[in-house]
Amino acid sequence: MKLPVIGQNAAQAALFLLLLLAVPYTLPNEYYLSICILGALNAVIAVGLNLLMGYAGQVSLGHAAFYGLGAYATAIATARFGLPIPAGMAIGVSLATVVAWVVAAPTLKLKGHYLAMATLGFGIIVSIVFNEAVDLTGGPSGYVGIPRLALFGYEFASDHSYYNLMAVVLTFVVLLSLNLMKSRTGRALRALHVSEKAAASLGVDIAAHKRFVFVLSAALAGLAGVLYAHYLSFIAPASFGFGFSVQLVVMVVLGGMASVWGSVAGALFLTALPEALREFEDIDILVYGAILVLTIMFLPDGLAGGLSRLSRRLRRLRRQGDAS
Amino acid sequence: MTAALLDVAAATVRFGGIHALTEADFTIAPGTVTALIGPNGAGKTTLLNAITGMVPLTSGAVLLDGADISSLPPHKRAEAGVVRTFQNLEVFTSMSVLENVMAGRHALTRYSVAASLLRTPGFRRAERECREAALDCLEFVGLADLAHAPAGDLPYGKQRLLEMARALAASPKLLLLDEPAAGLNSKETAELGHLIRAIRDRRGVAVGLVEHDMDLVMSVSDFVTVLHFGHPLAAGTPDEIQANPDVIKAYLGEDD
Amino acid sequence: MFAGAPQYLVSGLTQGAAYGLIGLGFTMIFNTTGIINFAQGEFVMLGGMLSVCLLGAGLPLPLAIVLACLATAAIGGLMERLAIRPIAGAPAVNAVIITIGVSILLRGGAMLAFGKDTHALPAFSGTAPILALGAAIQPQSLWVLAVTLALLAALKLFFTATIQGKAMLACSCQKKAASLVGISVARMALLSFAISGLIGATAGAILAPITMTAYDVGMMLGLKGFAACILGGLGNPFGAAAGGLVLGVLESFGAGFIASGYKDAFAFVVLLLLLFVKPSGLFGKAGVERV
Numbered sequence: 001m002k003l004p005v006i007g008q009n010a011a012q013a014a015l016f017l018l019l020l021l022a023v024p025y026t027l028p029n030e031y032y033l034s035i036c037i038l039g040a041l042n043a044v045i046a047v048g049l050n051l052l053m054g055y056a057g058q059v060s061l062g063h064a065a066f067y068g069l070g071a072y073a074t075a076i077a078t079a080r081f082g083l084p085i086p087a088g089m090a091i092g093v094s095l096a097t098v099v100a101w102v103v104a105a106p107t108l109k110l111k112g113h114y115l116a117m118a119t120l121g122f123g124i125i126v127s128i129v130f131n132e133a134v135d136l137t138g139g140p141s142g143y144v145g146i147p148r149l150a151l152f153g154y155e156f157a158s159d160h161s162y163y164n165l166m167a168v169v170l171t172f173v174v175l176l177s178l179n180l181m182k183s184r185t186g187r188a189l190r191a192l193h194v195s196e197k198a199a200a201s202l203g204v205d206i207a208a209h210k211r212f213v214f215v216l217s218a219a220l221a222g223l224a225g226v227l228y229a230h231y232l233s234f235i236a237p238a239s240f241g242f243g244f245s246v247q248l249v250v251m252v253v254l255g256g257m258a259s260v261w262g263s264v265a266g267a268l269f270l271t272a273l274p275e276a277l278r279e280f281e282d283i284d285i286l287v288y289g290a291i292l293v294l295t296i297m298f299l300p301d302g303l304a305g306g307l308s309r310l311s312r313r314l315r316r317l318r319r320q321g322d323a324s
Numbered sequence: 325m326t327a328a329l330l331d332v333a334a335a336t337v338r339f340g341g342i343h344a345l346t347e348a349d350f351t352i353a354p355g356t357v358t359a360l361i362g363p364n365g366a367g368k369t370t371l372l373n374a375i376t377g378m379v380p381l382t383s384g385a386v387l388l389d390g391a392d393i394s395s396l397p398p399h400k401r402a403e404a405g406v407v408r409t410f411q412n413l414e415v416f417t418s419m420s421v422l423e424n425v426m427a428g429r430h431a432l433t434r435y436s437v438a439a440s441l442l443r444t445p446g447f448r449r450a451e452r453e454c455r456e457a458a459l460d461c462l463e464f465v466g467l468a469d470l471a472h473a474p475a476g477d478l479p480y481g482k483q484r485l486l487e488m489a490r491a492l493a494a495s496p497k498l499l500l501l502d503e504p505a506a507g508l509n510s511k512e513t514a515e516l517g518h519l520i521r522a523i524r525d526r527r528g529v530a531v532g533l534v535e536h537d538m539d540l541v542m543s544v545s546d547f548v549t550v551l552h553f554g555h556p557l558a559a560g561t562p563d564e565i566q567a568n569p570d571v572i573k574a575y576l577g578e579d580d
Numbered sequence: 581m582f583a584g585a586p587q588y589l590v591s592g593l594t595q596g597a598a599y600g601l602i603g604l605g606f607t608m609i610f611n612t613t614g615i616i617n618f619a620q621g622e623f624v625m626l627g628g629m630l631s632v633c634l635l636g637a638g639l640p641l642p643l644a645i646v647l648a649c650l651a652t653a654a655i656g657g658l659m660e661r662l663a664i665r666p667i668a669g670a671p672a673v674n675a676v677i678i679t680i681g682v683s684i685l686l687r688g689g690a691m692l693a694f695g696k697d698t699h700a701l702p703a704f705s706g707t708a709p710i711l712a713l714g715a716a717i718q719p720q721s722l723w724v725l726a727v728t729l730a731l732l733a734a735l736k737l738f739f740t741a742t743i744q745g746k747a748m749l750a751c752s753c754q755k756k757a758a759s760l761v762g763i764s765v766a767r768m769a770l771l772s773f774a775i776s777g778l779i780g781a782t783a784g785a786i787l788a789p790i791t792m793t794a795y796d797v798g799m800m801l802g803l804k805g806f807a808a809c810i811l812g813g814l815g816n817p818f819g820a821a822a823g824g825l826v827l828g829v830l831e832s833f834g835a836g837f838i839a840s841g842y843k844d845a846f847a848f849v850v851l852l853l854l855l856f857v858k859p860s861g862l863f864g865k866a867g868v869e870r871v
Contacts, residue, residue: 199430
């Protein structure tokens with residue numbers, strides 16, 4: 001099927017947005033809406049991380065740091081220094097971007113497990129700063145009094161309005177990521193994932209591309225961070241630690257490497273799962289771990305891979321049905 | 325002799341204490357197929373790596389069209405017109421055959437990131453051109469009907485062809501082939517010979533050929549350079565090389 | 581200002597020896613399977629917690645520790661058999677995610693079984709400090725160092741003098757060649773997980789009298805162990821042990837001379853700087869890339 005005018009990606013994205021906007025009308029109460037908002041925030045980070053991990057093949061075990069940098073920067077800028085919210089948000093995203101830019105050059109020279117260690121170490125250093133720089137961040141007990149998001153005189157006071165905003169943001173992130181991956185940049189990233197020397201031999205500037213995608217994914221994490229801070233109006237270092245970095249990687253792998261839609265699915269699934277397991281009470285953590293292990297065992301290429309296999313099988317069944 | 329397209333002058337490469345290449349001179353004239361031969365360990369692949377910037381020269385220079393490219397990183401040398409294939413296949417297995425070749429046109433497909441995010445008309449035009457040029461290259465090597473197959477699924481011989489199509493897509497001035505016949509059967513090798521000639525004659529691309537298959541080398545090459553233990557031993561036409569006593573001694577071993 | 585240095589050195593070496601053992605566990609599994617086992621820290625936690633639990637059940641301390649280590653070795657083997665072997669052939673990142681899942685399971689299980697309290701194991705031979713070289717040395721520190729050295733020596737013997745150890749080395753060099761000469765790569769993987777469990781649990785048991793133990797100590801200890809083996813150069817068991825000592829000493833001096841809250845940060849800053857200068861660790865082979 002060809003859609004030359006608006007493009008296939010845009011059509012999918014539009015459909016996705018409509019679907020997202022319809023979700024609140026199916027939910028029994030406000031609480032579920034807040035889970036959906038967190039899911040969308042996580043999806044924004046996971047899509048960005050997948051550009052780095054799934055497409056370009058560069059692991060990051062420190063992405064929670066960029067999420068936290070965005071959140072803390074806007075929190076401090078708006079709540080302490082009284083800057084307008086858009087300025088705080090710009091500062092938050094910029095901080096994540098600039099830090100990523102600086103960290104990228106020495107870090108991305110490392111390969112494989114060494115890269116994982118370096119990003120992990122970076123994430124831990126940043127999270128220690130969140131905990132220890134008490135004067136600035138409020139320390140382990142967190143930072144309170146962050147203003148709720150208001151843009152151009154409109155305050156996103158209700159969760160429903162905030163959810164709608166997140167739906168639009170997520171859709172844009174997905175659309176732009178899909179577009180980017182279907183361009184020379186996307187091909188170059190996937191190429192250097194498989195063979196850096198072959199990509200370089202065809203004119204791909206390896207270092208520049210790695211740095212670009214690292215900074216882009218950090219910026220998306222920073223964007224999610226500012227939106228998180230202005231949603232909850234309270235942030236604490238525990239949300240931006242190593243545990244969350246690992247969870248982000250799990251979202252990407254569980255959703256399916258190198259699949260933008262997979263990351264969305266992985267993030268929503270993993271955000272909703274603990275809530276769905278509430279009724280197991282004490283053993284919920286065990287069930288969570290077991291589901292994680294079993295999903296990877298039975299869907300080695302993630303939710304996206306599993307879905308595409310399923311649809312292939314259904315199509316084959318239908319063809320057989322037609323034939324008989 | 326006309327001005328050389330590629331001129332490697334006194335190239336020396338040392339790894340630690342090992343001299344992988346010593347004062348090697350090597351030239352390729354435009355519009356020729358020039359082979360680089362020598363026993364295993366003679367430094368052929370090292371020379372190829374030095375030309376493409378994948379190992380640094382300890383001393384010496386690499387000139388392309390008279391311009392010194394010795395200090396350029398690999399991707400800049402590719403932009404300047406030197407593109408290579410690899411002895412151990414380096415196909416982008418996670419991509420389709422067509423995407424592999426489109427990736428080959430990386431340096432020639434020019435638009436900003438913003439344009440690709442927004443899919444501007446300029447972006448679409450450039451992508452269409454990229455796609456058509458890639459299909460043309462696939463047609464040239466005979467893989468057009470497999471354009472949408474996953475590259476990792478191709479059999480070995482076809483992956484070799486894909487690498488050549490991908491390299492050609494970069495519109496090189498000079499195409500360096502690192503043992504392209506390795507692992508091919510005799511029929512595939514014969515087809516490879518036709519293809520190499522076609523690259524020279526129909527595409528006007530000069531070819532540097534590192535190869536062990538002497539029948540292939542002698543049948544397609546215009547010139548042959550022989551390397552021996554990192555030193556250049558002889559250079560000339562295939563006939564001259566086959567008659568050169570030094571070369572025969574190097575290949576057959578010395579009788580004392 | 582360096583008055584405290586000998587003391588910091590001793591506590592750093594003690595802690596570092598434990599990190600080294602944990603790093604050793606990572607290396608065993610990495611070498612035979614190529615997997616970074618994120619559940620390694622949980623093995624350490626199990627060593628401590630099971631010892632506490634068995635001691636509480638009335639067993640004498642040495643027996644409690646030995647049983648705890650053997651039980652953890654069995655859990656390591658089970659983990660390989662049930663969760664790792666079934667996905668043989670899948671990308672390494674999948675296996676890593678599985679180990680994360682297993683670590684969640686082990687931590688959750690420990691929380692249910694032992695509760696959320698922090699426990700201490702009694703020191704093996706009293707707590708009267710020995711004064712030497714300007715430092716007060718806890719007897720337990722000597723235990724930690726001695727057990728670490730003994731384990732390293734045993735491992736060295738295992739790799740050089742036993743057929744199993746040599747087979748395991750062969751696996752880490754060349755899996756395919758190893759299987760061609762009749763070595764069961766799957767069995768070696770099982771063995772490496774079991775040995776890793778044993779080493780990790782030992783580290784947990786000898787450390788528990790000094791640093792206390794609880795169901796959730798595994799994650800941070802695991803990270804330190806991973807840092808130790810990266811610092812030493814991934815794949816080199818004795819590099820991991822040395823990396824652990826370096827890390828422990830760095831941390832201890834960081835805590836002593838800088839703010840104690842930043843002690844973990846200090847160690848990681850040094851680790852990052854080192855990686856930037858030497859991308860394959862202190863004792864790792866420089867990445868010779870074949871083109």
